[in-house]
Amino acid sequence: MTLPAVVLLLVFNYAPLFGLITAFQEYDPLVGVWNSPLAGFDQFERLFGDPLFWGAVRNTLYLSFVQLILFFPIPIALALLLNSVLSQRIRNFIQSVVYLPHFFSWVLAITIFQQMLGGAGALNHFLRNNDIGTWDIMTNPDTFALLVTAQVIWKEAGWGIIVFLAALAAINTDLYEAAAADGAGPWRRLWHITLPGLRGVIVLLLVLRLGNALSVGFEQFLIQRNAVGHDAADVLDTFSFYYGIATGDYSYGAAAGLFKSVISLLLIWGANKLAHAFGEDGLYRK
């Protein structure tokens, strides 16, 4: 019964792995993978001498960092807040609203952002009407990282609380009762019981985030590249597309993709080691 799935994986996941050989070739679509001339590490030499490539690396790392700082704590805070609401009905209502944007497409989410914050959008319309000047965030490369992070927060922070709510529900309430009996106030209980209870999940998600530091999203940048320019919007994933597929320079794009995959594997491995060093499980138990 596993056959159809295995066939799909072999064709669309494992065959491309062998296709990575194109990264070491001078791939020519006319003659195919089998007959293209080998090029050794030429593509990588080109890659490492390409300022556009290093720009994409820099953007990727910077965006990863900004998202880690600004996005990561929000689902935790939101989950704690929601968990403190007693009424089940209100909680269910808020949950169903904040989960919803997760299911929107990036096209839709960015269109909505554009309509609200763009040059002709609701916010600037309001600012103009009140003579406060305009605030053009949708096309400003300097604040692009903040814009992208705001979009991720709007779309994904609500969905992110699921895992924390689950962890919160798993904390034994007897602990709270005992702590309260010993005279610990709400803040002390939060610090000494709730947060330690979330530690495992937080470490796991941090490991995943660090391991995926080179993946900051793809469609978001694809859609907005026209508006802010490639200096700000090129990341490693879109680099392969724009300088590989769009220009027909397949081997070059494949080399960039391979570079990213290898570093990502190392990052996941390293982040996992880090988790073990903190005495947590990470992705798998030691």
Next chain:
Amino acid sequence: MTNTLTIERTSANADAPKPATRRRKPNDRAPWEEPPTPVGQAAKGLTLGVVLLIMVVPLWIVVVTSLSTQAAVTRAGGLVIWPDGITFEAYKVMLEDVTVRNALLVSLGITAVGTLVSMAVSIMCAYGLSRSRSFAHRFLLTLLIVTMFVNGGLIPTFLVVTGLGGYGAWWSLILPSAISVFNILVLRAFYSSTSTDLIEAARIDGAGDWRILWSIVMPTSRAVTAVIALFYGVGYWNAFFNVMLYMPTDSEKWPLQYVLLTYVNRGNGMPGSINSGFGTAFSQTAPLSLQMAVVVLTLVPLLIVYPFVQKHFRTGVLTGAIKG
């Protein structure tokens, strides 16, 4: 990988009354908890209120604008915040437009076919892997999990798909992304916890694997099936990059998201806009309300399905990590 969603199992006695002796009603404060301070309550309410507004207000404005007359849009100088002259004109124009109608059919078709294919393949695979005595089960599981960490990446995949003749073919929008290993692992975790006794009993009674899957395993996991189907369905509905890769020039084959991207987000004119309904529509009636109507159209199917599935996102304990 961890399964972050705990989905309630539909069991045979799901309709049985819940035990009457709950420890405390969920709405009651635990006896040891301090009564809330008014300031704290107000801050909490305010924060949650603002969060909700940030989510809801943009959607509200989009919907109201799509329902507004040209006059109302002009009066508001753009987006309409308060309903002021409601009309369904934009929707009428939109649904009469060939491009949008085509795109809607394409999107619905791909989502329906794709979800069916994905679910059939994933359910079969998950069931096969959940029976620990099945053929090469450890090896196949490893084969699956490896793909979560290692993949060929964009260009090799593109070369394989186009090498198989996928350029411009419908299957290129479905098969390359038909299965998500994560979803299969979630399904498998559920199937693994189906009572072995029940399955053994059925087997003794002569039921084969297909029969067991169809009559025992699937009926007891309806909730997880619904959630995974939603994940797959949303994936197909929202996809646009595969269109960009495999059929960038076939505007008749474009799904709704790509139409939204091209004509609303990027504000491009229609190719050959003289002949196309959308082009003339753009120049004659309220363009903004028409654009917003397209936005709403991409939302509607999701909003129809979401309430039925959303209740299954029960948050409970983390079900054990799915390990290889």
